[in-house]
Amino acid sequence: MISTETNALMNITEFVANSIGHWRSQRSAHHLAFGHFEAVQSEIDIVSLSADDPAVLDLCKTYNIDPQTAVSPFRMSWEGQSDWEDSERVKGTCVLVPIPDPNQSNRGKLLRDQGYAEEIAAIGDYTLTEDGTFVLVTPYDRAAAEEKIWFVNPNVRCRVSLIKTSAGTGVVTASFASEIRQVTKD
Amino acid sequence: MISTETNALMNITEFVANSIGHWRSQRSAHHLAFGHFEAVQSEIDIVSLSADDPAVLDLCKTYNIDPQTAVSPFRMSWEGQSDWEDSERVKGTCVLVPIPDPNQSNRGKLLRDQGYAEEIAAIGDYTLTEDGTFVLVTPYDRAAAEEKIWFVNPNVRCRVSLIKTSAGTGVVTASFASEIRQVTKD
Numbered sequence: 001m002i003s004t005e006t007n008a009l010m011n012i013t014e015f016v017a018n019s020i021g022h023w024r025s026q027r028s029a030h031h032l033a034f035g036h037f038e039a040v041q042s043e044i045d046i047v048s049l050s051a052d053d054p055a056v057l058d059l060c061k062t063y064n065i066d067p068q069t070a071v072s073p074f075r076m077s078w079e080g081q082s083d084w085e086d087s088e089r090v091k092g093t094c095v096l097v098p099i100p101d102p103n104q105s106n107r108g109k110l111l112r113d114q115g116y117a118e119e120i121a122a123i124g125d126y127t128l129t130e131d132g133t134f135v136l137v138t139p140y141d142r143a144a145a146e147e148k149i150w151f152v153n154p155n156v157r158c159r160v161s162l163i164k165t166s167a168g169t170g171v172v173t174a175s176f177a178s179e180i181r182q183v184t185k186d
Numbered sequence: 187m188i189s190t191e192t193n194a195l196m197n198i199t200e201f202v203a204n205s206i207g208h209w210r211s212q213r214s215a216h217h218l219a220f221g222h223f224e225a226v227q228s229e230i231d232i233v234s235l236s237a238d239d240p241a242v243l244d245l246c247k248t249y250n251i252d253p254q255t256a257v258s259p260f261r262m263s264w265e266g267q268s269d270w271e272d273s274e275r276v277k278g279t280c281v282l283v284p285i286p287d288p289n290q291s292n293r294g295k296l297l298r299d300q301g302y303a304e305e306i307a308a309i310g311d312y313t314l315t316e317d318g319t320f321v322l323v324t325p326y327d328r329a330a331a332e333e334k335i336w337f338v339n340p341n342v343r344c345r346v347s348l349i350k351t352s353a354g355t356g357v358v359t360a361s362f363a364s365e366i367r368q369v370t371k372d
Contacts, residue, residue: 024221026218026221026223028216028362030214030364032212032364032366035227039225041221127317129315130315133319146338152357153357156357158360160344160362162344164338171338171342171364174212176214176216176346178218178357180218
């Protein structure tokens with residue numbers, strides 16, 4: 001039976017747990033001003049970190065946030081190939097630390113040591129919507145990023161990322177990733 | 187100020203009104219089994235139809251639905267170029283008729299005379315979520331389509347379309363369109 005999936009409000013612990021694993025990603029970036037398409041193929045690893053991992057403690061310290069309030073910290077690493085500028089190699093790693101809002105289980109802050117729009121530490125606001133979409137808004141110095149991530153099924157997730165001008169109205173880049181879980185043999 | 191946009195529940199009349207116009211679309215389709223990227227550039231026209239337009243009356247008749255219950259019918263036409271199979275020309279037109287649920291203003295049926303996954307008339311279920319996303323699930327004979335459309339601002343909309351196997355679990359194609367309103371001179 002096909003139905004519109006209306007999940008009960010998901011919390012960040014469940015969302016991160018669903019994301020842990022090894023993923024194959026196909027990403028298309030639309031550079032809107034030029035109508036240019038960029039295609040990126042990559043492998044993504046998402047692994048849990050312990051609450052007392054030095055990288056987690058450091059990141060909390062940067063933002064003067066009590067590490068006791070952190071929930072489900074994780075590391076995301078990616079390595080891939082873009083068709084932009086002679087098959088540029090794309091590689092990176094990032095530590096992410098959710099800090100749930102104590103009063104609303106579906107909202108909070110997300111700290112990251114490497115930004116998406118700019119390569120600096122960044123703090124964003126997340127919301128998990130009624131239909132299980134993780135929405136993240138992150139202001140940077142010269143830009144703002146708006147990301148939506150949702151699961152189509154436990155092994156397929158979609159990710160839309162928009163880079164806007166810092167004034168927040170103009171959209172510079174819109175990109176879409178479809179990510180398929182890779183089953184690893186033990 | 188950057189904020190997560192939480193609109194009051196939008197109804198279908200507002201959603202269609204926001205969509206009326208001439209759009210330039212960049213669409214990327216990910217054919218997941220092969221990791222193939224397809225890029226499509228097109229122009230899309232969305233125009234209102236009157237409730238007594240013969241195409242609207244015909245479509246209601248096909249589904250044995252009282253045309254008095256139809257709200258904001260419209261026609262969508264597109265013409266573009268794909269980089270798949272030697273720059274195939276992509277062109278089509280489709281009549282769409284929303285039939286709101288009398289008890290829930292944010293839900294209903296959507297009739298169309300040309301399907302998205304298959305070129306036959308189709309009837310889908312739509313929901314407008316709390317964050318203003320139009321979610322449409324349409325079963326076809328051999329496939330099911332799940333589409334999400336949302337506005338980033340009044341002149342930019344995003345559209346994610348998934349084609350699944352009719353069993354509903356496997357995702358065959360995931361595609362993403364970023365659409366920019368074209369201001370037409372009178």
